[in-house]
Amino acid sequence: MNRYTVAFAGNPNTGKSTLFNLLTGLRQHTGNWAGKTVITAEGEFTHKNNTYLAVDLPGTYSLYSNSADEEAARDYIIFEQPDVTLVVLDATSLERNLNLALQVLEITGRAVVCINLIDEAKKLGIDINLKAISKRLGVPVAAISARSEIGIEALLDQIERVATGAYTAEPLRITYSDEIEQGIAALLPMVEQTVGSRYPARWIALRLLDGDESLLASLKANMGQRNISGSKGVVSHGVTACH
Numbered sequence: 001m002n003r004y005t006v007a008f009a010g011n012p013n014t015g016k017s018t019l020f021n022l023l024t025g026l027r028q029h030t031g032n033w034a035g036k037t038v039i040t041a042e043g044e045f046t047h048k049n050n051t052y053l054a055v056d057l058p059g060t061y062s063l064y065s066n067s068a069d070e071e072a073a074r075d076y077i078i079f080e081q082p083d084v085t086l087v088v089l090d091a092t093s094l095e096r097n098l099n100l101a102l103q104v105l106e107i108t109g110r111a112v113v114c115i116n117l118i119d120e121a122k123k124l125g126i127d128i129n130l131k132a133i134s135k136r137l138g139v140p141v142a143a144i145s146a147r148s149e150i151g152i153e154a155l156l157d158q159i160e161r162v163a164t165g166a167y168t169a170e171p172l173r174i175t176y177s178d179e180i181e182q183g184i185a186a187l188l189p190m191v192e193q194t195v196g197s198r199y200p201a202r203w204i205a206l207r208l209l210d211g212d213e214s215l216l217a218s219l220k221a222n223m224g225q226r227n228i229s230g231s232k233g234v235v236s237h238g239v240t241a242c243h
Contacts, residue, residue, distance in 0.1 A: 001046075004163040005053045007076055009104060010088035011097050012059035015116040017041075019088060019146035020056040028054075038072045047156040050163065055082065063103045064207075065214035074215075077107050078199060079222045083163045085111045091121035091128060091143065101137065102174060106203045109169035111139045112158045118143040119150060138171040176206075183209045195219065 010016035021028075024043025041056040057076055058069035065071055077085055087104050089097035094115065101113055115128060134141040140158040144151035161167035175181065187205035195201060199219075207215045 003051045004083040006084045007082040008056045008086050011061055014088045014090040015146045016088040022146050024054050038068050065212050075218050084159050088114045088116050091115045091117045105171040107200045109171040113141045115143045119145040139169045
């Protein structure tokens with residue numbers, strides 16, 4: 001039996017924790033993220049011949065550095081590199097929720113998009129084309145109702161496909177304005193030289209363009225003695241390139 005890690009990400013009130021509790025039941029415990037007051041929950045579930053460690057990330061609207069919750073969710077996805085990041089969306093507020101999904105896909109292609117509250121969407125006359133969304137995003141998409149336990153088996157099958165490598169994702173790559181793309185291009189060589197291929201260099205370059213001091217601090221903490229002190233200089237160069 002193989003063991004994989006699944007991180008549960010999502011906006012507040014999407015039913016993310018309801019799904020987490022449904023899958024893990026009583027096999028879970030809570031604690032705090034290292035160095036933070038943010039609470040984390042972990043649990044386990046099995047599907048077919050595999051065991052999964054489920055990590056319930058804090059509910060967030062983005063992976064920027066606006067709060068301790070967002071930093072904790074961002075750092076887990078980047079540095080712990082779960083086998084699957086499960087992005088839980090609210091079927092009744094899909095457009096707003098997709099913002100977080102797009103941010104996750106800029107970091108990792110090992111993702112499954114889970115559209116929850118599908119029963120509520122149907123009551124509102126909302127029809128969701130799963131195949132079209134999956135094709136556009138480049139990752140598996142499943143529709144469920146965690147509360148009514150609808151679609152859970154199909155969701156677990158999609159998680160398994162990504163975890164085992166049976167599904168090779170080609171996640172959507174967002175193209176920004178010419179100025180931002182020039183800034184990313186200016187930063188990428190330095191970022192790649194510093195962090196190597198282990199971390200998402202393009203996404204890191206994008207965040208550094210915003211002068212994300214929190215990400216710099218997290219990179220330094222997680223990369224030990226590796227020198228990334230040159231980042232600020234290149235950030236300044238990148239920002240200049242954008243103006």
